[in-house]
Amino acid sequence: MPTKTFSVPSINCGHCTRTIERELKELTGVTSVKAEIDSKKVTVEWQAPLTWDDIRELLEDIDYPPVE
Ligand SMILES: [Cu+2]
Incomplete structure (x- = not known):
């Protein structure tokens, strides 16, 4: 399964990390998500047909745009 840390x-x-984790888990196809406050990094694992573009778009929509 594809996985990405960004x-x-x-x-x-902690509100930010909880929001990101909750919103990403609601995306069909996301199998795990971990957001860390100190490093400001998020690790997501997902499966097709979900794509990285779908995940990036959701994060942009909720004002947590990823930087790769
Ligand atoms: Cu916050």
Whole structure:
């Protein structure tokens, strides 16, 4: 399964990481997600037909755009 770790500079507290984890888990195809406050990094694992573009678009929609 594809997996990706990326930075989300707008993470600044536990509310941010919980929001990101909750929203990504609601995407059909996301199999695991871990967001960290200190490093501002998120790791997501997913399966087709979901794509990285779908994940990136969701993060942009909720104002946590990823930086690759
Ligand atoms: Cu926050």
